Amino acid sequence: MSVPKVEAFARALRGEVVTSVRTASAAKVASRVSTLGEAFDDIESARTEAARIKDEVLDRLRDLLLEFEARATARRIQVHWASDAAEANRVVLEICRRVAEPGAIVAKAKSMATEEIGLNSALEGAGFRPIETDLGEYVVQIDGDHPSHIVTPIIHKNRVDVARSFVREGLGPYTEDPAELTMQARAKLRDVFRQASVGVSGANFLIAETGRIVLVENEGNNRFSTTAPRVHIAVAGIEKLLPSERELPLFLKLLAGSATGQRLTTYVHLISGPREANDPDGPEEVHVIFLDNGRTRVLEGRYREILRCIRCGACLNVCPVYRQVSGHAYRHVYSGPIGAVLAPALEGIDAIGDLAKASTLCGACEEVCPVKIPIPRMLLELRDEAARAGLGKRDIPWKRFATLAGSELLWRAGLTLLPIARKLPSALGREWAQKREMPMREGRSFREWWRERS
């Protein structure tokens, strides 16, 4: 029996990683529940309303994108369209080459879209120096690692790991105190903000009616990255739109509560364009790059609702599988339950459709999702699609099972033989019995009992 990739990854994973992920995830699940309970009189109707709004955005996507473009352009925000990762990177590089010297520093605010397109390696390849300014992303970058969570990128590391990395990078004397570690990073990153020629961010929401860019954060590095450099570039998936700013309070509360258990993030930025003549500071140019990269195809297909996602990460935190395997097991920028659908929806099931099988289908993800994405249903549909495409190994002969279950006689014969069959060597039985006893008949047989009494 071949070992599925997620399972193989879990078998090789260090115990400390599982502990880090489990502890942090459980804490966030608890704070999410209490915060959302306080923030909303009726969280269920808030989620239903948010899902409805995102569906409306998806239904009217083309019109809303054009509306955003018109409004943003009127604010002197330059709007670009990128059909794939390469095109998005090309747009960023063209801007950087025009406004910055070779070797210039590019300050990066945290952004999953730029992870998705591999912007850092594109910038490095062109001779620029991208530096991640979100603390977690900075640690990921100096370690040559990848984020393992869409909100908390170093959930798989502990403070000892971070302390060692900082000493190695010469940030200061060894300390395991989180506050001191943060101050060491702060000193380093202040220089980055002072020197950077370009700041690159993502976008949490883009408002069609006003053409503004909305960013939420807790560390203040987004504020620096988007205001100190001469040029600010925001890279965002086309699905990140909201119709108007009237929807913002609902979404800001849902996002902060679901992601980090906060009533509101420490900072909420509404970016209205480049600096005006009288402004004391701010960037001279602001750009928005809309990224398609497979999204239009997803929009037309069976997994359309996955584009409602606002990247809160609540489904990762609550997912029992994610807690055992961590984000890297998913082999994609988007991990956990959302990744198990979004990754194959964007990349194709032949590339990464196996993720759909690495789930118990427990439904906790759908229960916490602020926009009610039916993730378990989509995982089932992905499994069906993969099976019809002849992908994946068939470990269990379901056709034979169906024959057995198709006749009372065969079924009962099978049940009679079960006590013998369970002793026969089988690959699946071996896997089951590694840490568990095999089930056996306990007490009376129901059918015999029923026959005797009637």
Add this chain to the structure above:
Amino acid sequence: MTVRLMLTCLCDAFYGEVGIATVEVLQRIGCRVEFPAEQTCCGQPPFNAGDWAASRAVAERCRTVFELDDPASVVVTPSSSCAAMLREGYAMLFPDWTLRAQVFEFGEFLVRHRGIVEWPGRLRREEPIRAVYHRACHGRGLHLGDLHERLLGTVEGIEWVGLPQAEQCCGFGGAFSATHPKVSTGIGMEKLAQVATTGAEMLVSGDMGCLMHLKGLLSRQHSPIEVRHFAQVLAEAQ
């Protein structure tokens, strides 16, 4: 009233006592129980594995055996997993078909359909027993909430303690338990670690899928924790 018992394949194969307990409880509340002997499986295992063709073959048989097109047919099953398959899974398998029969998970039938909110009776034990309840995940789609815990809470002779991180799955997941054994048992051990924090002597759930998996882990560890289905606790309380 007359109800049809869907035994579930696990109770058919291993846990006959759970089926017997379910019948005893249903009779105690005045139901006439039918057991269609032609029943086999609801088709969920191949459905979850992605083999919908195999699943449809099994499910079509189940539709006939339990007369799922008939609004007068009342089906009760001691498993939220099988009930969810009939109510939600079949809608995906057969988009043009509508479930007309009334299908209930066992606890749901008692509380929501029969309006039973108290279970007078006492466990036949000398000492009160400390117990935890594990909510089976398929109860989510059925919106079962805490209805099992509420009813069980009225049984005398049991000291119920809350299970921390109750929203967490047991890790069974059907075929997943064999295709992803490291992940499956890792989740199961985490669940049992939470059970251990409560000092419970008895673990109760409404689904033998969860309990088969947890029982397998517990017996490998020679744990003294007793594992019981919801129906068995009600049947034992006299």
